[in-house]
Amino acid sequence: MLSVQTCPGMTEKPDTRILFVSEDMPLYKEENKALLCEKIRNLPEFGGKAEKIYFVSMPEEMPLPRVILVGVGKKEELDAERFRRAAAAAVKAAMEAKEKSPAIFLPDAEERLESETTVKAILEGLVLANYRFDVYKKESELKVLEKIIILAEKAALPRLEKLAAGVEAVCTATHLARTWVSTPSNDKRPEALCDMLEKAAASEGLETRRMGKKELEQLGFGAMLAVAQGSDAGPCLLTLHYNPEKTADKTVALVGKGVTFDSGGLDLKPPAGMEGMKMDMAGAAAVAATAIALARTRPSFRFIAAIPIVENMPSATAYRPGDVFRAYNGKSIEVMNTDAEGRLILADTLAWLADVEKPDLMLDMATLTGACMVALGDEIAGGFTEDSMLAHALAKAGEETFERCWPMPLPKDYKKLLKSELADLRNVSTTRNGGAITAALFLKEFTGETRWAHIDIAGPAYLSKASAYCPVGGSGFGVRLLHQLLTDLEKSGGL
Structure with missing residues (x-):
């Protein structure tokens, strides 16, 4: 279910990527991601509020057709459960959009955002939300995601792969x-x-x-x-x-x-x-x-x-x-x-x-x-x-x-x-x-x-x-x- 990959070396090209947005702080180091998040955060209908979802359809010439932005609220309120819930909200949005394998960018603007506690909570939210009990229904309203791609720097791959394997073992x-x-x-x-x-x-x-x-x-x-x-x-x-x-x-x-x-x-x-x-x-x-x-x-x-x-x-x-x-x-x-x-x-x-x-x-x-x-x-x-x-x-x-x-x-x-x-x-x-x-x-x-x-x-x-x-x-x-x-x-x- 969880697949940890590097951005340049992705084995598949997801139609949708997921970014987290705070109400009052940047969550990403990379300039393009930070600028996009800041621009969308300023929209009154979104604002980066906790578990709020905003879809962005990119121009045709862009290699990335759609971005899902999910709010995590204010800086002072950020904790593991807030990220767990936000990750779950992103999965639900992807399921409702009939996605099969979205990719997610983990926050990296501060050291605490890259801590094992925060990353583990995000991974848990992704897996826990990717579940439906519909065996007694003739037709399923939502289909679970086939795969969730975690995008990471090459140096972080071994640590993230081990963490993802442990999370998936327990959450499944x-x-x-x-x-x-x-x-x-x-x-x-x-x-x-x-x-x-x-x-x-x-x-x-x-x-x-x-x-x-x-x-x-x-x-x-x-x-x-x-x-x-x-x-x-x-x-x-x-x-x-x-x-x-x-x-x-x-x-x-x-x-x-x-x-x-x-x-x-x-x-x-x-x-x-x-x-x-x-x-x-x-x-x-x-x-x-x-x-x-x-x-x-x-x-x-x-x-x-x-x-x-x-x-x-x-x-x-x-x-x-x-x-x-x-x-x-x-x-x-x-x-x-x-x-x-x-x-x-x-x-x-x-x-x-x-x-x-x-x-x-x-x-x-x-x-x-x-x-x-x-x-x-x-x-x-x-x-x-x-x-x-x-x-x-x-x-x-x-x-x-x-x-x-x-x-x-x-x-x-x-x-x-x-x-x-x-x-x-x-x-x-x-x-x-x-x-x-x-x-x-x-x-x-x-x-x-x-x-x-x-x-x-x-x-x-x-x-x-x-x-x-x-x-x-x-x-x-x-x-x-x-x-x-x-x-x-x-x-x-x-x-």
Whole structure:
């Protein structure tokens, strides 16, 4: 998708080239580009305002028929996300103009404009925006670009090619997660979703293993099996394994909630609450896609991704409020709400990984609670961990990727809200307040002594309105966040 080329040595001649324009500063050293940008910036209908697009048709004698200028706003407002959004706006404009392979000039007027942070953000915006989920439409409204050419000086080619390859590896994995989340539930029942994820992971060289109902019964996954018993579609636990070429000192475990459709079970959701529940496996999608991105970028640590997949349905065989089940680690759970099913399938998986794999770090990602959406809105995830260094690293990775993850508390005294008179604990709090916190505290009961963080992505996992670089549907949120977090921890020795 991304092709880094030098301007004199281009292997193809694009019909359109893209330039960035600021409201109040030059972004290019080269005189012709700078003059064109300055001239267009002065037009009142454009002005270089953020994400504003202006098309320029060049005279026939010019070798370049059309230029797309995209605004980035004022100098004082320029940051990585501003450039990411501007690059995405340029891609959308090129798609609407039915371009196939536009070329883009990267800003170079100041050192900070050429920094890895800025360039990476631009490349991310280009790839993230070049996506459509239209497999169910007879005719596609927009076609994705076949190629995006990045024009660079010859000396910068090696650095840019490496950066572009890394960005494409992660952002196209984000595309996969989006597609899996947007796929309707009738086409991704547990076995079908397991097939999708396993096939994609195996194609990237990951070792895969899947366990069905019998194997899960033998392992003692009582909580996960309880959720699954209401559906005629059996449960599946998919694991993806990566081992680096050299013996790894550290092991990371990733867990993603995979509820392919959540009706609420016998505690049935209202119709409006069910309509979007195909997205309740967004944690599974993000974790599988992160595993694929990591397989492409080849980290030095070993990792295992474990993805529990079920369907939560009401039926004569469904689990009931008041039932008690025993999880993998032996703890008994009183079910007080069958619509709090995600934490049950995560509980068994976390406990099993902590016991069998003994990872140095365990991260779970899930569309777990509406309470987290109430607290943080639709665009920010909640991060829960008792490890302050990990909390800081998670927040930092969120800022770097703009997949923001806000540190949330895990107060020990709130644990009393999960106390059951009948079992070791109940699956929901005795109060409606603080639901995201008590859900995280519930999960912590199954992590043992493992260093762990829980990421609640209920808000940003699915878009009801298009964002700057994602159409309506699954957002793929979490893939870039997790990859950035693990890359940062690997580099800093923080794993």
